[in-house]
Amino acid sequence: MSIVEQDESERPASRRATQSVADPLIVDGGGGAVAATRPRLLPTISGSAVLVIVLAVLFTYFSISAPYFLTTNNLINIVYAVSVAGIIAAPGTLLLVAGQLDLSVGSGTLLTGVVMATLSVRYGITVGVLAAIGVGLLCGALNAFAVTVLRVNAIITTLGTLAIFQGAGLLITQGQSASVEGFDTLGNARPLLNIPLPCFLFFGIAILFAFVMKFTRFGRQMYAIGSNRVAADLAGIRGDWLIVVAFLLSSLAFTLSGLIYVSQLGATTSNTGAGLELFVVTAIILGGASLTGGRGTIVGTVLGLLILGVIGNGLVLLNVQPYWQTVVRGALLIGAVALDQIRRRQARL
Amino acid sequence: MMSTGIDDAVGPGVHLRGIEMSFNAVKALKGVDFSVRPGEVVGLVGDNGAGKSTLAKIMAGALSPDKGRIVIDGTARSFSNVRDAHGQGITMLFQDLALCDDLNVADNFFVGREPTRFGIVRHRWMHTQTRRNLETLDIRLPSTKVPVRLLSGGQRQSVAIARAVSFSPSMLILDEPTAALGVRQAKATLDTIRRLRAKRIGIVLISHRMNDVLSICDRVTVLYEGRVAADLSTTGLTIEEIVRYIVTDPDADRPIADQSQADTQPTAER
Numbered sequence A: 001m002s003i004v005e006q007d008e009s010e011r012p013a014s015r016r017a018t019q020s021v022a023d024p025l026i027v028d029g030g031g032g033a034v035a036a037t038r039p040r041l042l043p044t045i046s047g048s049a050v051l052v053i054v055l056a057v058l059f060t061y062f063s064i065s066a067p068y069f070l071t072t073n074n075l076i077n078i079v080y081a082v083s084v085a086g087i088i089a090a091p092g093t094l095l096l097v098a099g100q101l102d103l104s105v106g107s108g109t110l111l112t113g114v115v116m117a118t119l120s121v122r123y124g125i126t127v128g129v130l131a132a133i134g135v136g137l138l139c140g141a142l143n144a145f146a147v148t149v150l151r152v153n154a155i156i157t158t159l160g161t162l163a164i165f166q167g168a169g170l171l172i173t174q175g176q177s178a179s180v181e182g183f184d185t186l187g188n189a190r191p192l193l194n195i196p197l198p199c200f201l202f203f204g205i206a207i208l209f210a211f212v213m214k215f216t217r218f219g220r221q222m223y224a225i226g227s228n229r230v231a232a233d234l235a236g237i238r239g240d241w242l243i244v245v246a247f248l249l250s251s252l253a254f255t256l257s258g259l260i261y262v263s264q265l266g267a268t269t270s271n272t273g274a275g276l277e278l279f280v281v282t283a284i285i286l287g288g289a290s291l292t293g294g295r296g297t298i299v300g301t302v303l304g305l306l307i308l309g310v311i312g313n314g315l316v317l318l319n320v321q322p323y324w325q326t327v328v329r330g331a332l333l334i335g336a337v338a339l340d341q342i343r344r345r346q347a348r349l
Numbered sequence B: 001m002m003s004t005g006i007d008d009a010v011g012p013g014v015h016l017r018g019i020e021m022s023f024n025a026v027k028a029l030k031g032v033d034f035s036v037r038p039g040e041v042v043g044l045v046g047d048n049g050a051g052k053s054t055l056a057k058i059m060a061g062a063l064s065p066d067k068g069r070i071v072i073d074g075t076a077r078s079f080s081n082v083r084d085a086h087g088q089g090i091t092m093l094f095q096d097l098a099l100c101d102d103l104n105v106a107d108n109f110f111v112g113r114e115p116t117r118f119g120i121v122r123h124r125w126m127h128t129q130t131r132r133n134l135e136t137l138d139i140r141l142p143s144t145k146v147p148v149r150l151l152s153g154g155q156r157q158s159v160a161i162a163r164a165v166s167f168s169p170s171m172l173i174l175d176e177p178t179a180a181l182g183v184r185q186a187k188a189t190l191d192t193i194r195r196l197r198a199k200r201i202g203i204v205l206i207s208h209r210m211n212d213v214l215s216i217c218d219r220v221t222v223l224y225e226g227r228v229a230a231d232l233s234t235t236g237l238t239i240e241e242i243v244r245y246i247v248t249d250p251d252a253d254r255p256i257a258d259q260s261q262a263d264t265q266p267t268a269e270r
Helices: A013-019 A047-065 A072-097 A105-123 A125-148 A154-173 A197-215 A217-227 A229-234 A239-265 A276-286 A298-317 A323-346 B052-060 B082-087 B105-109 B123-136 B153-165 B183-198 B210-216 B239-247 B256-264
Strands: B014-023 B026-036 B041-046 B067-072 B075-077 B090-093 B171-175 B202-206 B219-224 B227-233
Touching: A047 A298, A072 A105, A072 A197, A072 A217, A072 A239, A072 A276, A072 A298, A105 A125, A105 A154, A105 A239, A105 A276, A125 A154, A125 A239, A197 A217, A197 A239, A197 A298, A217 A229, A217 A239, A217 B105, A229 A239, A229 B082, A276 A298, A276 A323, A298 A323, B014 B052, B026 B041, B026 B052, B026 B067, B026 B202, B026 B227, B041 B052, B041 B210, B041 B239, B052 B082, B052 B090, B052 B171, B052 B202, B082 B090, B090 B153, B105 B123, B105 B153, B123 B153, B153 B171, B153 B183, B183 B202, B183 B210, B202 B210, B210 B239, B219 B239, B227 B239
Parallel strands: B041 B202, B041 B219, B090 B171, B171 B202
Antiparallel strands: B014 B026, B014 B067, B067 B075, B219 B227
16 A cells, blocks of 8 residues: 555645635635635635626627527527537536546447437337447446546546547448437427427436535545545545446436437437537536536536527627637637636635 | 464553564664553654654554564454554544545545435534534634635644544554644644543654654654664653654664674664
8 A cells, every 4th residue: 555655745735824824715616715714804706606797798798789699489599509518517527526527428429329320220219229328338338447447547538439439430320320210309399388308308417416416425425536536545435436437427428418419300410429528528617617626516517508508609699600609619618727727826726 | 473462562552562664675664662552642753764654654554564563452453454454443644645625624524424314415414513523622613614725734634633533543643743834733733632632542643843742742752773762751851862862873872792682683774
């Protein structure tokens, strides 16, 4: 056991000791803002509050400049547009809280969608769906295996499987599209108030994950392993098993996303799910999750998703070239990480 | 390896006898005896490389000794790892490894053993219990809802100690607990250690701060190049005396008649 040897982490304790008291501290998430030893009267803003303000500003701006923006139908469209990403972002947040990242969600969506479409044509929809779930879980197990057993960094692992799943999906269809008949409900049904089913799935899954992360031992321990893996190990937490479960949850989420895509379009195309990982990761980081783990909330992620959705929608309504959306999204990702760095420095992290 | 021999290691507390440990060709410990009784604070001092950390790691289960026995309350024990030792009542506080910075005080307190009711984590109960635990050690924090990252070094140390104590260990090993702290914070940590003594926990304090050692320890064990140079009561002891033991080879100033006996033991030079 070399626990002792891994001592002396990045920053000297003395620095924390002397400086953490003196500065106003900004804390994100549910924690609120607290000063170390004496109460602070300076107003400090929590991360989620910042996101709400940003969202409100965007809302105001687009409402004024695009008349159609503030209509019920358009608001539903905004949520509809981010619902698939939202379904993936819920377990994505859980993973990032544990310090893990799943970049294979986009190509996983393609692969599971292709499996579903291809097999449904020959064996029926039930078999197609079950096969997609099976393949999805295998994908998740592959990610989990590489990360926990082979000890390959999660970013590298899922960058690799991003390519593998994409290649596999395109091999199955030979780069063609695969179409399905009679699988419209999942992606298109509007069961209540004209709101599409994927929106309900998004909200349901978000609420479920918010609950899991706040009120279950599993969720709390994810924060612990993301914050300090060695301390969590010493406390008896089986970190690797938790990470395996989280990767499997992520794979179930991209399977659902694959099924929704197939249902929406009635087919898969060669670029189904492409770029989804960028959208999801941007939303999660924007939502205040730390790349190094330990911090992040579902509320933040949902706010991040809505900000991305509103920007995308608003730019379309303002007749801005759609390619600008991608540019803006990339810039937001970098901006969000930069913001996180500033926040950390202020919190003497 | 273990045998419960009838010797001086039978009383209550933790007793190490004849501990030997080598790293490749380097003999770090050459037959060390060390005891801590319930409610006793024992200082473990010595120069760099004297073997303090190695001995502490052996007690904490992080290393397995090549030779020697560990006897706890009269029963021979061995530890396969740190968690095993922890389960058997010996806990070592590892600097900076004890706490999860992003978690609040109560979450840290209960990390790995989160209390639930019907599968739901009982946050409020955790905060109440944590506050109560901290109060028994007279540790004052603004709130148990603060992420520990925002606490001062002394406060973090206190939280880590309080957490370790909540497992009711029979022995707690503190490796340089005050090294990174300011004067006031160091004093608070020492005060906390005094309260642990009242709880009948045996404390091992590894420290370079001789003032701390003298003010808080009941006994001091001095290591010199892997051997026990002295085992002293702190009553009437001065810093100069401790320092003399720390820097003097215990065999060097022995009478020549004893030298042959000393030669049969592993020599200090390596």
